Amino acid sequence: MTKYFALAAFAAIFVSGLSACGGGSETRYQTGGSSAERQFDWNLPAHIPLPIVPSENPVNEAMFELGRHLFYEQRLSGNGSQSCESCHHQNMAFAESLERSIGSTGELHPRNAQSLVNVAFNTTYTWANPALVTLEQQILVPLFGEFPVEQGLNEDNKNAVLAELDADPIYQQLVGELDSGGDNDVLNFNIIVKALATFVRGINSFSSDTDRYENGEANVISNAALKGRELFFSEDLECFHCHGGYNFTDATADSSQLFVDTPFHNTGLYNLDDQGAYPEISQGIIEITGKASDMGRFKAPSLRNVALTAPYMHDGSIATLEEVIRTYAAGGRNISNGPNTGDGRANPFRDGFVSGFDISEDDIQNLIAFLESLTDFELINNPRFANPWEN
Ligand code: HEC
Ligand code: HEC
Known part of the structure; x- marks a missing residue:
């Protein structure tokens, strides 16, 4: 069980403001407050209710667009070899064809990569973890998890990874478009996690x-x-x-x-x-x-x-x-x-x-x-x- 404590520690370091463990319905709310939220394209038919969104991370298009770039970003890994997309392919409904995933350093994951379609509506995240109740919590696992290593970010490499992304004019522009009241002017892991969560939360489709x-x-x-x-x-x-x-x-x-x-x-x-x-x-x-x-x-x-x-x-x-x-x-x-x-x-x-x-x-x-x-x-x-x- 130590692996989950390790992640809770990461959560506390990088995602201040997002609850790291437990969570529950009191931290979630119905979206639709601000005009930016109302303009968000949920890609949902009228008969499907809106998903639950944590109040710390209201949805908006600028966050979604930043998240989309980060989802397909191989530089967001310890050795520059892996993005979220490495294991979650759009043409497979954001799953993959391996029995079990392989992380950036070659480690075999204990489990099969899941589809990410409509995961905004999940009660919990991953195959079997009642404690992971928000995407914000879940996303720390592939980024910083050590058992197994997936994208392989850690204490030693995270600042260099961040500096490289922050120096890219595309990210400067995407971050500049965030409507965040001042404290989000530079890229940091708090924003990265929120943006990835917003992108994944927006991958909804009901058109079969x-x-x-x-x-x-x-x-x-x-x-x-x-x-x-x-x-x-x-x-x-x-x-x-x-x-x-x-x-x-x-x-x-x-x-x-x-x-x-x-x-x-x-x-x-x-x-x-x-x-x-x-x-x-x-x-x-x-x-x-x-x-x-x-x-x-x-x-x-x-x-x-x-x-x-x-x-x-x-x-x-x-x-x-x-x-x-x-x-x-x-x-x-x-x-x-x-x-x-x-x-x-x-x-x-x-x-x-x-x-x-x-x-x-x-x-x-x-x-x-x-x-x-x-x-x-x-x-x-x-x-x-x-x-x-x-x-
Ligand atoms: C008691 C609850 C339950 C019932 C009843 C049930 N399933 Fe499942 N199903 C699950 C669970 C839990 C899993 C994942 C199990 C695991 O991986 O150990 C699963 C997995 C699956 C999968 C694999 C999906 C994937 O993405 O890997 C398919 C397909 C599936 N079920 C189809 C069916 C069909 C068809 C029926 C009826 C014949 C059915 N299930 C009945 C609970 C159920
Ligand atoms: C090395 C392959 C790999 C990478 C890279 C990866 N994932 Fe996953 N993903 C998985 C596997 C395997 C699972 C199932 C995890 C489990 O059950 O422990 C999973 C589960 C998930 C889930 C839970 C889905 C559900 O239905 O509960 C989400 C959300 C998710 N991944 C998003 C992401 C995001 C966002 C990234 C990039 C930051 C990412 N993943 C990177 C392999 C990967």
Whole structure:
């Protein structure tokens, strides 16, 4: 657990004013106060409520634009080799195709890189951390984290990195455009984190074929996808209990909610010791809470754009959607050889909604067609989210 204390210390140093640990609903508020906030382009349809934004970091276009440049900025790493985009590609809904990410110094990350689409609506951040409740807190992890090293910033190199960026006329101009009341005239890590959070918070999109179908457009999704949709929302398959709502995950929060729940589930992927153990490399929120029954509990990812984000699960251990569906149909994963041998179907902490079901080969294809209808092609082609250094 020491790794999280290390990050809390970074938070205190660099992001004074942003709460470093814990947080909670009292630090969040509904955006829309100032005129700059009202003019912010959330890229949201009218029926989606605004996300919750921390009062310390109100959104505006100038911050978003600075954040976009920093998101695609390789100089923002210890050895100049890695940006956020290195692991979060727009054409993959801001996920990547590796099972597990590789940091700037070559370290293998314990987990798979997540999609960043609509993460403004997340209740918590990363696969399994109930304490990370704002993007501002989360972003310190890839920048300064040591377990594993991602972008590799630290006490020794951070001033040189900052000086290099601050000397670039593009950043001088972007920072000059911030409407910040005087104290934000030079680039610093407080601004960098706020700007990155604003950019990521703005990566919203709800323009899949299923959205169009739900908004009343006929003939936009195939009959196969419609059948798959029925299965998805059925009490037989149970998918919607954990992947329901407008963002296709139960871990969703927005400004219309008074109470923010933070759900995590064990889906029976492992059972190393017949007592429910997951591989030591990544065991879910038990790593934070220390509670035995939290073994293997992870956040249900949004299934928007899931056809673009293979491989799947927190450790990228399932290659295809078909295999994911077969695993749920079996009520978990039985691994019969190798270091992770064990019957996840018998995991004592497995969620009751992952109990297995019968499904025909046709219906597996129908369910895949439905999951594919959640792909948002406007998002992956939207110049608003694209690399600003390339044109
Ligand atoms: C080395 C690859 C890598 C880099 C670089 C990286 N990320 Fe990530 N990102 C990941 C991985 C892996 C996860 C899952 C982390 C976990 O569960 O511990 C993740 C998770 C996230 C999440 C949480 C998403 C969710 O649904 O909870 C956000 C937000 C995020 N990254 C934003 C960023 C930003 C912004 C940057 C640049 C400052 C960045 N990432 C740099 C690999 C990377
Ligand atoms: C009890 C809650 C729950 C139910 C029910 C459930 N899921 Fe999940 N789902 C999760 C969690 C949690 C994860 C991540 C698990 C992990 O990585 O250990 C996940 C992961 C996934 C993924 C991988 C996504 C990614 O980005 O890696 C897919 C696809 C998926 N579920 C589809 C489904 C489908 C289809 C159904 C119905 C057959 C279903 N889920 C039922 C909770 C649930």
